[in-house]
Amino acid sequence: MLERRPFPNPQALRVFLCVVQEGSVGRAALSLGMTQPGVSQHLRTLEAQLGHALFHRQGRRLVLTKTGQDLLPEARRAVQALEEFMKAAQAIERLERGRVELGAATTMAVYVLPRYLTEFKRLHPEIRITLESGSSERLAQRLVQGEIELAVVEAVEHLEGFERKLFYEDELVVIVPPEHPWAKREEIEPERLAEVPLIVREPRAMTYRVLGSAFEQAGLEINPIFYTDNHEVTKRLVLEGAGVGIVSSVVVRPNVKVGNLRVLRIKGMELRRLFWLIYPTEAGNPAADALREMLAS
């Protein structure tokens, strides 16, 4: 019984093309690495399925029928499309194609990752990269859902099926403009932060949470007057003389170099921030693996 399938057997199509190209069943069999009866039978099956003769059997010579000539380009197209599919899969393996989506805490996304991503893009120009910034919680959720394959975040409790590796070590620092009375100091006592207008990121942001819990542990209070949702805004406010800021040191590295902002540690306080790479234990996407490898080194 002939099963009515929605498409032709691609192997048979390949055989068809090869017989046309080689001009003989035997040579086609050789070229395809199969036996001659196999080729014969594929042709017979294909012709039966189509309901048309593809070859005119003149003696022991095969000549394409009109129908055969007519279907030839379609067959070629179909075989080629299937090959393209396989090639695409192999290209993904070789990083000549594909995409990577990763998530990162805002600080990392804005001040650290661009350099790496640019380099990655230079090495693998065909890979499309999507960078999403968000909270640790949100990114953890995205990881579990498989929406992102790599995250750079601070403190995250262990996730089933994921590993982590330290990526970047940073600390929170106080920033002031060069004209500020504290500008020449290296450190500042935490109590004195109550004396000045303090500019920090919003309470939801990890920056604030690190700061808040450190003050709490020290039995002190913190009373910011400005909350921003953006490090650049903080810097801007400080530059304009609106107050004293607290930011991650990486955020102001260029400003320190230029000299338009001064950095101070907060005396006796441990305000380190550790950023981790979080990624699925078992490798999946070659592009994601390569990017992780680059970030981990």
Next chain:
Amino acid sequence: MLERRPFPNPQALRVFLCVVQEGSVGRAALSLGMTQPGVSQHLRTLEAQLGHALFHRQGRRLVLTKTGQDLLPEARRAVQALEEFMKAAQAIERLERGRVELGAATTMAVYVLPRYLTEFKRLHPEIRITLESGSSERLAQRLVQGEIELAVVEAVEHLEGFERKLFYEDELVVIVPPEHPWAKREEIEPERLAEVPLIVREPRAMTYRVLGSAFEQAGLEINPIFYTDNHEVTKRLVLEGAGVGIVSSVVVRPNVKVGNLRVLRIKGMELRRLFWLIYPTEAGNPAADALREMLAS
């Protein structure tokens, strides 16, 4: 053991697409008319063959991986190309596509077939027609080689695997311009053809052979002074008063109507020409079958 095949299984591709579209293995199975384990297994096989996960299994939910998203359009393209192939084959069946190549004796090709072919083209605009004119021998050879699927020729000995059917009955006639002394006559005695400059087609042409053998049978001789390879040239010469022509009656039908040429029978001579349709006994090309049907009716 996993056989390393050059392409993906198209059924698996279809399953892949369907799972993506339906968003669930179970619904895809339903929509494809197969069971859920069948779908699961196709996905597993395809993923194994590619070496990439296509779906991220988050709980009981399937989400496309980046790789899956990336390969999706390729898979679509491949499946579509295969469907196109089948559609093309079906279109040939419905005469919405295809080609026909036929051969005909020159007289038929020039003076009779165009009308039919125009009508056929009107009925089936997508069919490409190629008309080749040539000698009976040549066309018989082309038929056997499968180069043409239909021929309209005079006398041909029986060909193995081919049938014939009468298509057109014609006769050779003498033509003269209206001013010619014979212009008012209906018939002319064969002997008198020796008195005038006679214009006929070249000895190789069937027209001449029919004429020659008829004269031979009657014990007469024929002595043309002009040989042409083209009926139009014969007519032209006659119109110019260069002599008396002998042509197939169909050739001069329009001239007779207009009145610029007169037609005479050759008395006592049987100069009928029978044109036959010759075609393979077993039908192959639907377009060729349809054309033959039209010509036969």
Next chain:
DNA sequence: GTTCTAGCATAAGTATATTTTATCAAAAAC
């Protein structure tokens, strides 16, 4: 919490395709 349910994965069995080996027949070469 506990049980229930929905939904995918897996295993084993069966039917169907695919491919091979062995053989035949016919055309081409000698």
Next chain:
DNA sequence: GTTTTTGATAAAATATACTTATGCTAGAAC
């Protein structure tokens, strides 16, 4: 003529596709 080449066919072996039966896990209902 005989031999060689080449394609078709039959039967057997193998691989593949699909099924039924069953297990497993996460979310839903209780």
